[in-house]
Amino acid sequence: MVFGGSPEGARPHLVGALWLMASSQSLAALVAELATAHDLELLQGAADLHRYSRDSYDYSPILQPRLAPCRADLVVRPLTFSGVERLAAACGRHGVPLTLRGSGTGNYGQSVPLEGGVVMLCGALREVEHLDPSSGVVTVQPGCLMRDLDQHLRAHGRQLRLLPSTWRSASIGGFVAGGSGGIGSIRWGFLRDPGHLLGAEVVTVEQEPRRLQLDAPEAEALNHAYGTNGILTRLQLATAPAVDWHQISIDVDTWGAAVALLQRCCRAAVALHLATLLERSVLECLPPWSGPESDRHRLLFLVAPDGVSTLARLAAASGAALHDLGPEDLDGGKGLRELSWNHTTLHMRSADVGWTYLQMMLPEPELPAMEQLKQRWGKALLWHLEGVRQQGVARLAALPLVRWTGAEPLHALMTDCRELGAVLFNPHVITVEDGGLGVVDGDQVAAKQRFDPDGLLNPGKLRGWLESISSPGCPGLPHPSRD
Numbered sequence: 237m238v239f240g241g242s243p244e245g246a247r248p249h250l251v252g253a254l255w256l257m258a259s260s261q262s263l264a265a266l267v268a269e270l271a272t273a274h275d276l277e278l279l280q281g282a283a284d285l286h287r288y289s290r291d292s293y294d295y296s297p298i299l300q301p302r303l304a305p306c307r308a309d310l311v312v313r314p315l316t317f318s319g320v321e322r323l324a325a326a327c328g329r330h331g332v333p334l335t336l337r338g339s340g341t342g343n344y345g346q347s348v349p350l351e352g353g354v355v356m357l358c359g360a361l362r363e364v365e366h367l368d369p370s371s372g373v374v375t376v377q378p379g380c381l382m383r384d385l386d387q388h389l390r391a392h393g394r395q396l397r398l399l400p401s402t403w404r405s406a407s408i409g410g411f412v413a414g415g416s417g418g419i420g421s422i423r424w425g426f427l428r429d430p431g432h433l434l435g436a437e438v439v440t441v442e443q444e445p446r447r448l449q450l451d452a453p454e455a456e457a458l459n460h461a462y463g464t465n466g467i468l469t470r471l472q473l474a475t476a477p478a479v480d481w482h483q484i485s486i487d488v489d490t491w492g493a494a495v496a497l498l499q500r501c502c503r504a505a506v507a508l509h510l511a512t513l514l515e516r517s518v519l520e521c522l523p524p525w526s527g528p529e530s531d532r533h534r535l536l537f538l539v540a541p542d543g544v545s546t547l548a549r550l551a552a553a554s555g556a557a558l559h560d561l562g563p564e565d566l567d568g569g570k571g572l573r574e575l576s577w578n579h580t581t582l583h584m585r586s587a588d589v590g591w592t593y594l595q596m597m598l599p600e601p602e603l604p605a606m607e608q609l610k611q612r613w614g615k616a617l618l619w620h621l622e623g624v625r626q627q628g629v630a631r632l633a634a635l636p637l638v639r640w641t642g643a644e645p646l647h648a649l650m651t652d653c654r655e656l657g658a659v660l661f662n663p664h665v666i667t668v669e670d671g672g673l674g675v676v677d678g679d680q681v682a683a684k685q686r687f688d689p690d691g692l693l694n695p696g697k698l699r700g701w702l703e704s705i706s707s708p709g710c711p712g713l714p715h716p717s718r719d
């Protein structure tokens with residue numbers, strides 16, 4: 237598909253050559269209008285169009301062939317807030333799709349322009365604007381790298397609560413719009429839990445864009461919406477007191493004992509920032525910085541200094557071998573963080589691109605379900621677990637490595653997981669809903685109606701919006717043509 241639309245608003249359903257012609261005319265008009273703007277940088281070279289039209293979707297052999305042909309027609313980097321508004325106005329006037337991009341590390345093609353048009357780079361808007369010394373609430377622009385934001389916070393005795401394992405390269409805007417959790421989820425749950433995102437500023441995509449201040453309940457609709465329902469230009473986020481995390485790894489002989497120890501540690505009265513468990517066949521393929529070579533299953537912990545002795549006691553009681561790796565070095569890039577969450581998948585794929593992965597919340601009790609799946613799938617399924625807090629309760633999430641042998645076996649595995657009671661977050665799909673709980677969030681669709689009435693932002697990624705267009709009478713969903 238290519239982009240298109242009418243300046244009047246509702247997008248006509250043109251097809252074939254007529255559609256292509258309308259698109260290229262709109263694009264030419266848009267480029268002519270923006271070319272002399274001093275607050276926008278326009279990139280039109282083939283290398284830039286290629287580079288900024290892809291993200292880390294190649295972890296999915298299903299998404300890879302589907303998304304590889306997608307190309308932006310133009311890449312634009314606004315240098316100021318008024319540049320963002322100018323670009324939004326031009327896209328609104330000419331009916332050109334607009335896909336927002338942070339650092340492009342998403343795994344579901346979140347920043348891939350399915351219908352071409354403009355990709356907007358957010359990286360120039362990267363200031364940490366304010367840190368409230370009494371509450372720790374930070375106001376930050378979306379293009380700020382999470383590493384830089386965390387460094388800024390640490391200089392003031394605070395730290396980010398939640399970080400993806402890509403925290404060194406990912407932007408905070410991309411994390412809020414495209415991420416879900418990660419390092420810190422053992423204590424702080426997931427990004428969409430109330431209390432993380434406390435407010436936002438949004439620019440609408442219209443002929444005359446508005447810049448609006450949203451409180452926490454309103455901002456929630458833009459949280460994990462893949463940039464489909466408003467351009468985030470400022471974020472207010474809660475932070476946590478800084479801790480100098482200590483790195484511990486523990487080797488355990490049997491899988492059952494390793495899972496039991498993980499659970500004991502997660503439920504102990506110690507402050508944890510990360511609790512990961514890797515099956516021995518996964519550990520074998522990872523870089524060596526989590527402890528001495530081992531042929532056992534390995535637990536990885538980031539623990540507050542006063543919790544080290546407790547982990548040592550719990551490990552000793554299980555007859556497990558503990559490695560004290562010392563205080564975390566945040567500058568190195570070779571910490572336990574970089575072996576956790578989807579970095580485990582990254583390292584496995586570096587060793588062998590035949591691996592892909594799944595994401596799920598395991599059913600309780602976890603061990604019998606994992607054993608059944610292992611019995612059926614053998615070495616084609618390798619376990620990687622993360623301790624998390626879901627709605628206040630300690631749970632185990634899994635990001636198992638899966639040997640790719642085709643779409644059919646992958647779907648059969650997903651069916652097996654669901655039948656055993658796992659809740660899957662499918663990383664092989666492109667819409668917000670299908671990668672999450674599968675249900676349409678009416679607030680996200682309503683926000684799109686409010687902030688992107690012509691449906692130009694990241695088209696094709698919000699299923700609820702697509703359904704509201706195709707079934708105008710659908711109860712509970714706003715219709716694009718209605719106020």
Ligand SMILES: Cc1cc2nc3c(=O)[nH]c(=O)nc-3n(C[C@H](O)[C@H](O)[C@H](O)COP(=O)(O)OP(=O)(O)OC[C@H]3O[C@@H](n4cnc5c(N)ncnc54)[C@H](O)[C@@H]3O)c2cc1C
Pocket residue numbers: 291292335336337338339340341342343346347358378399400401402405406407408409410411412413414415416417418419461462463464466467468469577578579582694
């Ligand atoms: C190795 C690896 C490990 C990962 N680990 C994790 C993990 O632990 N946890 C996790 O949640 N994710 C993880 N991810 C996915 C991804 O890295 C993170 O979600 C990251 O925070 C995305 O940030 P980004 O700047 O790269 O965003 P992008 O990929 O550039 O964008 C993500 C989404 O945000 C939207 N967006 C960007 N800027 C704006 C804006 N200003 N306004 C509105 N929408 C906007 C984009 O349109 C897109 O839909 C991992 C990915 C890889 C490759």
